[in-house]
Structure formats: C-alpha cells, structure tokens
C-alpha cells in the first residue's frame with residue numbers, strides 16, 4: 001500500500017497515560033498508521049524545560065511507550081523513539097535559532113502561558129521550545145503534524161521558520177509541514193469541570209485495574225443540578241453521559257439518555273454501567289500491556305530500533321542543511 005506521506009508527532013514523557021491522552025491523541029496516532037508513514041517521538045528534551053526532577057524521566061518514558069504499544073502503535077511500520085536518542089535534533093535546533101526572531105518567541109501565547117505557570121524558572125530552553133519543536137518536525141521531513149488547537153501557533157511558527165531558513169540560505173532543504181487539526185472535544189476529568197490531566201489528579205489511567213477504574217468512575221461528577229435520585233437529570237450537561245457516548249453500545253446510550261431525563265435511572269447506576277463498559281473496552285489493552293510489559297527490555301529495544309531508523313533520516317536532512325548553510 002502506498003502511504004500519503006509522513007506524519008510526525010511528539011509528546012512529553014508523562015508516564016502512564018489516561019483517557020484524555022487516549023481520546024485526544026493516542027487513538028488518532030493509531031489510526032493514522034493506516035494511511036501515513038508515522039514517526040512518533042517521546043520528547044524528553046522538551047520535558048526538561050519544566051520538570052522539577054529528572055529522577056522519573058526514564059520510568060515515565062517507559063510507561064508511556066508501553067501504553068502506546070499496548071494501544072496499537074505498530075513498531076514494525078511506525079518509527080517510535082526518544083527525542084534525545086537522535087542528537088541531530090539539537091544541532092538543527094541551534095541552526096534554526098539563527099533565523100528565529102526572539103520577539104516572535106516571546107510573543108507566542110504558549111510562551112506567555114508557560115511564563116505564568118513557571119514563574120520561578122523562565123529558562124532559555126523554555127523560550128526556544130517551539131524552535132526545538134520545529135527541529136523535530138523538519139528533521140524527519142514531515143508532511144503532516146496532527147495537533148490540537150493549542151499547538152496550532154507552534155505549527156504556524158514552524159512553517160515560518162522553514163520559509164525563513166530556505167529563503168536565507170536559498171535552498172529547499174527544509175519541508176514546510178502542514179497542520180492537521182485533530183478536532184477532538186476536550187475530555188473532562190472526573191471533576192466534570194477541568195480538562196483531564198495528571199496534575200489535577202482528575203484522570204483515569206488506562207492501565208488501572210478494573211477495581212481501581214470502578215472506584216474512579218464512581219467519583220465522577222454528574223449533572224450538577226441533579227441533587228436527589230428522584231430529580232430528573234440532564235444528560236446534555238453530564239460528563240458521565242458524554243463518556244457513555246464513547247464507550248457504551250448505542251442502544252444502551254439511548255436508554256440512559258431517555259431514563260436519566262425522567263429519573264428512571266440514577267447516577268450511581270449510570271456510573272456502574274459506565275465502569276463496566278469502560279472496563280470491557282480496556283480489557284484487550286490491559287492484556288496486551290501485561291504481555292508486552294513482561295520484558296521491559298523489549299520496549300527499550302523497540303525504542304532503540306526506532307532511534308536507529310530515525311537517525312538515518314535525520315542525518316540525511318542534516319547533510320542537506322549543513323551544505324545549505326555552507327558550514328566548512
């Protein structure tokens with residue numbers, strides 16, 4: 001089968017993945033493999049811009065890779081690797097930084113946001129974050145980058161840097177990436193308010209046991225206006241119902257939708273059903289995870305093999321870049 005081009009995406013090593021990661025990114029990464037030559041990178045260097053300690057960087061990288069593999073990333077055809085295992089990216093980052101106006105970086109909404117979040121640690125790396133991201137994308141000659149709307153300014157930035165570089169050095173060495181907006185509705189945490197995330201501890205881990213998952217689901221906030229069992233509920237504003245729509249068979253979703261509105265089904269019962277369906281959906285994932293996780297060395301072998309392939313592409317790009325810049 002001929003593929004439509006190369007997809008690149010990167011994600012910081014955040015350890016065990018949760019439902020938000022799955023619905024917002026991993027699921028799409030898995031699907032894209034059918035039509036694209038995919039390169040997926042665990043961006044440990046980007047993580048250094050904000051982590052407080054690096055002690056769990058390795059474990060977090062491992063857990064994330066294991067989750068991705070268990071979810072359906074196919075390492076025979078997809079290049080899965082760790083960013084720092086391909087040192088060419090730092091060389092390209094340095095070269096690209098020379099065609100990057102500083103003001104552009106400090107004007108980015110994402111940078112301003114990071115400044116707010118990391119007040120005591122505005123390091124140089126944080127400013128250059130989008131430059132390193134651009135290096136990621138163009139080093140592997142990526143055609144398409146699937147990202148959420150929050151990363152859109154970074155892709156636009158990458159395109160500008162590519163144009164500046166190619167113009168400044170009168171070359172076609174770098175390829176302008178296209179953005180592929182992955183329009184996924186925001187996945188809310190168990191609080192039913194904020195986006196699901198580890199830092200808010202409102203997440204449900206994919207690798208949790210069925211019992212742990214049930215406990216977590218039973219803590220989910222439902223329609224906040226429904227106080228008593230006998231009150232009619234409103235599924236349209238209930239986070240549990242929005243999850244049912246993803247994990248529950250259609251005829252049950254219909255029943256819940258109907259019965260919730262007339263108080264025929266209560267929130268406790270509704271959540272029990274959701275926990276059951278979620279566990280059923282995650283069952284194959286958990287089996288695969290346990291299987292692959294038997295030998296952690298296998299996961300590292302996959303990552304090292306991916307880096308080997310990635311380095312071949314990277315070195316080829318860098319030869320063109322060095323020639324274009326006329327480095328002696």
Ligand code: TRP
Nearest residue numbers: 008009010011012043133136145
């Ligand atoms: N900036 C992305 C994030 O914060 C991670 C990332 C790094 C990335 N390099 C990338 C995403 C390249 C897409 C393409 O989540």
